Each structure stands twice: as C-alpha cells, then as structure tokens.
Amino acid sequence: MNDTAQQMPDEALPADAPAPLLTPDKAAHEPMVVVENLVFEYPGKRVLDNISFTLPRQSITALTGANGVGKTTLMRCLAALHTPFSGRLRVAGVDVVAAPRLCHRRIGYLADFFGLYDDLTVYQCLSHAARAHGVREPQAAQLCEGAIHRLGLQNHCNARAGQLSRGMRQRLAIGQAIVHEPEVLLLDEPASGLDPEARRNLSQLLLELRDYGMTLLVSSHILAELEEYSTHLLILRDSRHIHLQQITENDDHYERRLRLSLAEPRPDLAERLAQDRHVEGLESHEDAVTFLFHGGRAEQHALLRDLLENGFPVCCLSEEKLHLSDAYMRGIRNADAPRWSVEE
Numbered sequence: 568m569n570d571t572a573q574q575m576p577d578e579a580l581p582a583d584a585p586a587p588l589l590t591p592d593k594a595a596h597e598p599m600v601v602v603e604n605l606v607f608e609y610p611g612k613r614v615l616d617n618i619s620f621t622l623p624r625q626s627i628t629a630l631t632g633a634n635g636v637g638k639t640t641l642m643r644c645l646a647a648l649h650t651p652f653s654g655r656l657r658v659a660g661v662d663v664v665a666a667p668r669l670c671h672r673r674i675g676y677l678a679d680f681f682g683l684y685d686d687l688t689v690y691q692c693l694s695h696a697a698r699a700h701g702v703r704e705p706q707a708a709q710l711c712e713g714a715i716h717r718l719g720l721q722n723h724c725n726a727r728a729g730q731l732s733r734g735m736r737q738r739l740a741i742g743q744a745i746v747h748e749p750e751v752l753l754l755d756e757p758a759s760g761l762d763p764e765a766r767r768n769l770s771q772l773l774l775e776l777r778d779y780g781m782t783l784l785v786s787s788h789i790l791a792e793l794e795e796y797s798t799h800l801l802i803l804r805d806s807r808h809i810h811l812q813q814i815t816e817n818d819d820h821y822e823r824r825l826r827l828s829l830a831e832p833r834p835d836l837a838e839r840l841a842q843d844r845h846v847e848g849l850e851s852h853e854d855a856v857t858f859l860f861h862g863g864r865a866e867q868h869a870l871l872r873d874l875l876e877n878g879f880p881v882c883c884l885s886e887e888k889l890h891l892s893d894a895y896m897r898g899i900r901n902a903d904a905p906r907w908s909v910e911e
C-alpha cells in the first residue's frame with residue numbers, strides 16, 4: 568500500500584481489502600509510533616493529559632508505571648479502540664483517529680485479559696483472526712502457516728483452544744495478534760500467569776518478531792523480564808508525565824554502568840571522576856568504583872586516557888549490566904523532568 572493510500576480515511580477502505588504485509592522499509596523517515604499531545608478521558612476522569620512521545624522502528628519498548636496510571640488506556644488509544652479527546656496519533660504512518668480500520672490492519676493487539684474461542688482448533692482460531700483482518704485465501708492459509716511456524720504451534724494445530732495450557736493459550740493469542748503480519752505489536756501484560764520457562768520462550772519470541780521487522784510495545788510490571796528483550800523503557804509517571812529512555816546499545820551513545828578498579832588505592836579517584844561531565848552516580852566499593860556513564864566510546868576512551876596520564880594505576884574498566892529497575896526508579900523519581908523527557 569502506498570503512502571497516498573495510508574492517508575485515506577476509513578470510508579475509502581473497501582471492507583474486503585487485503586491486509587498490508589510487513590514492509591519494514593516503508594516511510595522510513597517517520598518513527599513507527601508518534602503520539603502528540605494525547606488527551607483521553609473516561610466520563611469525569613482525565614487519564615492521559617497531553618502525553619507525547621515517539622517510538623523508533625524495530626524497537627521493543629517496555630511500558631511501565633504504577634497500577635491504574637493509564638498503561639492499558641494508552642495501548643487502547645494506540646490500537647484505535649479508544650477515541651482520544653484530543654491529540655495526534657500516528658502508527659505505521661497511519662492516522663489512528665482518522666483511519667481506525669486501516670490502523671487495525673497495521674497493528675496487532677493483545678489485551679491484558681484476552682478471550683479465545685475455546686471450541687475452535689488452533690488453526691481455526693488463526694484462520695478466523697486472519698480473515699477478521701481482511702486477509703483472503705490463499706494468502707490467509709499462508710499467513711496461518713507462517714504464524715504456526717513462528718510460534719512453534721506445529722504440534723497443536725488440531726487441538727482445541729480450550730484444551731491448551733496457559734502458556735500455549737498465550738502463544739495462540741499472540742499468534743492471532745500477529746497472523747496478519749502487523750508492523751506494530753501492542754502486548755498488554757503478555758507474561759502474566761506464565762511459568763519461568765514459558766516466560767523465557769516468550770522473550771525469545773518477542774526478539775524474533777523484532778528481528779522479523781516488527782516494532783513492539785509491551786506493558787508489564789515485571790522489570791526483570793522486560794530487561795531480557797527491551798530496547799527502550801517508557802514510564803508513565805502520572806497522567807501528565809512520560810519518560811522515554813533507550814536502554815540497550817544500538818548506537819554508540821547509551822547509558823551504561825562502568826566498573827573501574829585500580830592496582831593500588833588512590834584517595835582522589837572519586838574526585839577526579841566527578842570532574843568528567845559524563846560521569847554520574849558514583850559508588851565506592853571495596854575494590855572498585857562504579858558509575859553511570861553518559862557518553863560514547865570516544866568519551867570513554869578520553870576518560871581512561873586522562874586517568875592513566877594522571878598516574879592512576881587503572882587495572883580494569885568494564886561495563887556492568889544496567890538493571891531496568893535502576894532506570895525505572897530514576898525515571899520515576901525524576902520529578903523535575905519535563906512532561907516529556909527523553910534520555911538516550
């Protein structure tokens with residue numbers, strides 16, 4: 568589908584128009600998700616008040632925040648299931664408010680409490696979902712086969728949904744959300760109720776979908792699990808404040824925690840490090856110091872060179888894994904941050 572078609576309101580979309588297939592290179596200049604000044608209200612209650620952010624293509628963003636802050640509401644707005652009071656929402660190049668049906672074809676959405684047709688087989692569930700997204704034969708059969716393969720459901724095709732385990736039901740529900748090969752996948756608490764092995768499989772699956780070209784937004788309260796696959800962290804702090812942070816390396820500049828140890832102790836080490844503007848959150852340990860470093864490889868090299876030139880006997884400078892819970896606590900606490908804060 569070309570860009571002109573993307574701008575068409577839903578009235579111009581034939582009911583039986585085939586669903587668009589994943590085209591990762593389309594409209595590559597625009598972020599995959601663009602939210603500008605989003606306002607949403609339930610009767611008498613404003614839940615989202617002027618929220619703005621963008622999500623890059625092929626990212627996996629962990630959406631988190633306190634219970635009741637509005638994560639599900641935000642997802643439902645993005646999925647064109649809630650109509651905002653005001654604001655601009657574009658997903659995969661589509662204006663969500665002007666063209667919700669077209670948007671549904673570009674998006675896969677898994678609700679926090681999803682239902683399945685328990686009497687249908689796995690294959691029938693997927694086939695029904697594909698057709699509901701406007702896909703016709705023979706493409707529907709091809710897409711069902713693709714989803715079955717991608718989700719490892721080969722041995723369950725003829726099983727009824729009602730007979731599946733919790734983990735397999737979750738897989739099938741994700742299969743229904745991706746069968747039409749959407750560009751954006753929204754998953755609301757996808758890991759709830761899954762055992763550790765099923766969670767690990769889910770993490771692997773989400774990474775594979777990202778590698779396949781999808782952009783994912785995943786809400787969860789379980790930060791350790793989000794950490795396994797997320798590239799970005801989106802914290803809804805309250806109805807008016809949202810914080811976006813890149814948490815894995817996809818270019819040279821990203822926040823990392825470094826550990827530095829010396830061959831012999833130097834009492835002036837902390838003071839020296841604190842002079843570097845890229846260094847923050849210094850902590851002294853028995854045999855090392857750790858700190859957050861906001862800079863690229865060149866800045867890290869400059870820091871090391873400076874220490875060596877000033878006679879610090881550096882014996883090790885290594886990177887520690889940055890825990891999502893640290894990033895979350897800093898993002899949540901950062902009350903002085905602007906309403907839309909971004910950290911890269």
Ligand SMILES: Nc1ncnc2c1ncn2[C@@H]1O[C@H](COP(=O)(O)OP(=O)(O)OP(=O)(O)O)[C@@H](O)[C@H]1O
Pocket residue numbers: 609610612614632633634635636637638639640641
């Ligand atoms: N249909 C509704 N009518 C009125 N208020 C609602 C409705 N749905 C949700 N709310 C309220 O809107 C706020 C945001 O709810 P939402 O479900 O989006 O939060 P959440 O961050 O997803 O919560 P949780 O982490 O508990 O799943 C809550 O205060 C909730 O009570």
